[in-house]
Amino acid sequence: MIFTKLNAKGKWLLNRFNIPRQTIALGLLFGILVVVFLAGRALFVPRSFGLYGHYRGDAIKDNESLAIQFAGSTACADCHADIFDLKAGSFHANVACEVCHGAAADHIADPGKMKQSAPRERGLCPLCHNYNPARPTGFPQIITDRHNPGKPCMKCHNPHDPKPPSVPAGCNECHRAIANQLAVSPHAALDCTICHDVPETHKISPRQNRPGKPNNNNFCGRCHAKPADTSTNAPPAAELIPTHRVEIKTHAGRYLCWECHYPHHPEAGP
Amino acid sequence: MKNKISSKNLLSRRQFLDFCRKAVPTGLLLVTAGAGRAGGPGHSVADPASAGGEGQGTLRPFGMAIDIRKCIGCGRCVNACKIENNVPREPLYFRTWVERYILPAEGEPKVDSPNGGLDGFPEIAESNSVLKSFFVPKLCNHCANPPCVQVCPVGATFQSPDGVVLVDQKYCVGCRYCIQACPYGARYLHPEKLTADKCTFCYHRIKKDLLPACVEVCPTQARVFGEIGSHSSPLWRFIRANATTILKAELNTRPNVFYAGASSEVR
Numbered sequence: 001m002i003f004t005k006l007n008a009k010g011k012w013l014l015n016r017f018n019i020p021r022q023t024i025a026l027g028l029l030f031g032i033l034v035v036v037f038l039a040g041r042a043l044f045v046p047r048s049f050g051l052y053g054h055y056r057g058d059a060i061k062d063n064e065s066l067a068i069q070f071a072g073s074t075a076c077a078d079c080h081a082d083i084f085d086l087k088a089g090s091f092h093a094n095v096a097c098e099v100c101h102g103a104a105a106d107h108i109a110d111p112g113k114m115k116q117s118a119p120r121e122r123g124l125c126p127l128c129h130n131y132n133p134a135r136p137t138g139f140p141q142i143i144t145d146r147h148n149p150g151k152p153c154m155k156c157h158n159p160h161d162p163k164p165p166s167v168p169a170g171c172n173e174c175h176r177a178i179a180n181q182l183a184v185s186p187h188a189a190l191d192c193t194i195c196h197d198v199p200e201t202h203k204i205s206p207r208q209n210r211p212g213k214p215n216n217n218n219f220c221g222r223c224h225a226k227p228a229d230t231s232t233n234a235p236p237a238a239e240l241i242p243t244h245r246v247e248i249k250t251h252a253g254r255y256l257c258w259e260c261h262y263p264h265h266p267e268a269g270p
Numbered sequence: 271m272k273n274k275i276s277s278k279n280l281l282s283r284r285q286f287l288d289f290c291r292k293a294v295p296t297g298l299l300l301v302t303a304g305a306g307r308a309g310g311p312g313h314s315v316a317d318p319a320s321a322g323g324e325g326q327g328t329l330r331p332f333g334m335a336i337d338i339r340k341c342i343g344c345g346r347c348v349n350a351c352k353i354e355n356n357v358p359r360e361p362l363y364f365r366t367w368v369e370r371y372i373l374p375a376e377g378e379p380k381v382d383s384p385n386g387g388l389d390g391f392p393e394i395a396e397s398n399s400v401l402k403s404f405f406v407p408k409l410c411n412h413c414a415n416p417p418c419v420q421v422c423p424v425g426a427t428f429q430s431p432d433g434v435v436l437v438d439q440k441y442c443v444g445c446r447y448c449i450q451a452c453p454y455g456a457r458y459l460h461p462e463k464l465t466a467d468k469c470t471f472c473y474h475r476i477k478k479d480l481l482p483a484c485v486e487v488c489p490t491q492a493r494v495f496g497e498i499g500s501h502s503s504p505l506w507r508f509i510r511a512n513a514t515t516i517l518k519a520e521l522n523t524r525p526n527v528f529y530a531g532a533s534s535e536v537r
Contacts, residue, residue, distance in 0.1 A: 046441075055428035059438035063430075066474035069354045070483045095489040099346050103353050127390050128344040128489060134370050134391065134403035135342045139490075177339050181512075262511035 069103040076104065079111070083160055089207040090161040100124060100159065125153045138176040140164065167203050174206070182264045195219070195263065213258065220257040221248040330497040331414065331433025332471055333526040334485070335508045336407050338536070340492035343368050343405035345387040347484035347493065352388075354472060354483035361385050363458050365469040366409040366484050371535060373402040379535045406536050407493065409484070410435060410456035410469035411517060411525030418448035418457065418468075427466065433498070433526060434473055439465050453521055471495070498526060 051057030073096040077084040080097075087093060098104050106114040122144075131141040148156070157163075171192045172179035182188060192198065201209040214220065225248045252260075281289070351366045352359060368387030372380040372394055384392065387405070394400055412435050419427050419435060426442035429435050442465035449457045449466060460467040472482035476495075480486070485493045496505030505528075508514075514528035517537055529536065 049425070052431055053428060055425045056438050056441055059426075059428070059436065059441065060430050062438070062440065063436050063470055063473045064477045066355075068475060068478070068480065070350060070475075070480075070486050072480050073486060092489075094491055096487050098350070099487045099489055103350070127346070128342055130390065132343060132391060133394060133400065134372070134405055136339055136404075139342055177337070180339075265511055 068105050070098050071104040071108045073097070075108055087160045089205065091164070091206070092160065092162055093207055120152055120154055122150070122152050125157075125159070136176065138173055171198075178264050185265050187263060187266060215256065217248050217252055217257050220263075224248070224257075329432040330499050331412075331526055332476060333412070333433075333496065333498040333505050333528065334409070334471070334482075335494040335505055335512075335514060335528040335530060337492045337494070337508075337512070337530045338404055338406055339531040340490045341368070341405040341407055342490055342492075343370060343387055343391055344489065345390060346487045346489060347407060348386045348388045350483040350487040351469075354475075355470070357467070358461055363461070363467075365456075365467070366407060369406045369408055371402075371404055371406060372400055373533075373535060374399045375401045402533075404533075406529070406532070407484075408454065408456070409527065410452075410471075411454050411523065411527040412469075412471065413523035413525050415522060415524045417451040417453065417521075417523060421447045421451040423447065430473070434471050434476075435468070436470055436473060437466050437468060439463060439467075442466050453518055453523065454525075 046056045046058065048057035049055070052060075076097045084097075087095075087097075100119060101116040104116055107116050126142075126144045129141055130144045135141060153159070168174055182190075195214055196211040198211040199209045202211055218225075224245055226245050257263075345368055348364065348367055351357060351364075355365055357363055357365055364386045366386075367383055369381050369383045370387070370391050372382070374380070376399075382391070394403065412433060414429075414433065416427075416429060416435050419429055422428075423445060424441060424443055426438045427435065427448050428438070444459060444464045444466065446459055446466070449459060452468075457466050457468045459465070472480075472484075475482055481495055482493075485495045494505050494508045496503030498505065500506055508530070509528060512530040514530045515532050515536075516525045516528060518525075
């Protein structure tokens with residue numbers, strides 16, 4: 001039936017433009033293919049495809065909408081403030097609650113229903129504190145098999161406020177990474193106490209007695225101000241090359257020097 | 271007679287050639303203009319250097335820095351990642367894992383990662399010949415020039431506008447091309463979903479201003495997360511204060527994961 005119609009139409013076109021019947025049939029077939037392709041494309045390609053690039057734009061939302069398992073380091077403090085504060089002042093201050101007690105998002109959603117685990121046996125602590133030569137020097141480690149075998153760690157150590165067995169002798173015992181960096185920097189000759197005022201009690205309870213940092217740009221200016229500005233004459237000031245001197249008042253604006261320059265590794269630059 | 275009619279109504283050869291001469295450059299012009307418009311913003315997203323300059327609508331890419339000198343190899347990041355992202359517990363499926371490098375006094379360095387470091391590391395067998403040993407946490411490098419995105423035949427893996435390489439779990443056909451293409455071995459085929467799976471920087475967390483799970487639980491702050499190029503981000507401050515390297519720089523993948531304290535053996 002199509003072909004009879006085609007014939008009639010074809011004759012008309014044939015007479016008018018002298019287009020052969022085969023060409024018209026092929027043209028129509030091609031047109032149908034284009035329509036089928038466009039329809040199929042509209043049907044199968046997701047609407048958001050190509051919104052941002054060669055992918056489904058909604059996939060970003062899919063990835064974003066997944067459920068959270070770990071509630072975050074501060075979420076626990078709302079209810080368990082006493083333990084949180086104790087831990088915040090201890091050597092474990094940077095160890096998040098969820099490291100030992102497990103993911104807490106369900107517990108925060110419904111505290112009565114979901115209880116967090118509290119590991120009291122010997123297994124968990126050695127994951128961090130068992131001796132392993134690959135661990136960084138200075139990290140507190142024990143040989144688990146010889147260190148009071150069979151006894152749960154919690155019998156002697158409070159995991160929320162662990163205490164080192166002896167008072168550290170120098171700064172580099174705990175701040176090894178900083179000490180290593182400082183040792184190869186132009187500031188190597190400066191003792192820690194030149195910039196930090198360290199209370200003696202910092203070595204015993206470090207988090208409650210934090211050392212001070214320079215809170216005034218004139219402190220760095222003692223060496224790094226333009227010579228005209230130097231009111232005090234600290235010994236190394238004269239030997240500094242001119243490029244390391246700035247107008248302290250105008251150079252930094254409202255920022256402190258160490259907010260942009262890292263004093264333990266000053267050549268890193270801002 | 272037919273020939274006469276056709277030569278009257280159809281284009282002459284000269285006319286046809288003249289039409290082509292005009293049509294070809296015009297078509298080319300239109301195609302390049304269209305491609306330029308489509309490719310423009312995509313390119314600026316992939317390139318962090320130009321992202322800052324072009325302003326409107328472009329986001330700073332996310333990145334991570336790993337301080338090898340701080341990692342104690344406790345494997346808590348591996349554990350947290352498996353919980354947060356429903357990664358199968360059985361071995362060989364990891365979004366992040368910890369490798370232990372053992373450099374003997376002479377010979378090739380050895381690398382081991384029993385169960386991804388999830389249960390800790392056994393003692394080193396020949397400990398007297400060890401020169402140096404350290405841990406290297408690994409994860410998807412979220413390359414600015416990602417080979418996995420290039421090879422995906424269906425557009426199921428892609429780079430989000432904030433520089434995170436993601437997988438479209440509904441669109442992936444599980445052909446494993448991306449797993450082959452990744453030079454860092456950061457991808458695996460999820461045994462239940464049968465789609466490619468990889469680190470997303472915990473995209474569902476970072477978009478809610480939480481840290482990725484591995485960064486959240488790291489007890490020594492060996493992992494630092496933030497925006498690249500933002501002066502207020504902890505990541506950028508870390509990169510300014512430390513000499514960092516990237517893995518397999520020679521492949522020109524331009525990773526957004528940076529390593530501090532990595533010796534030349536780390537790759």
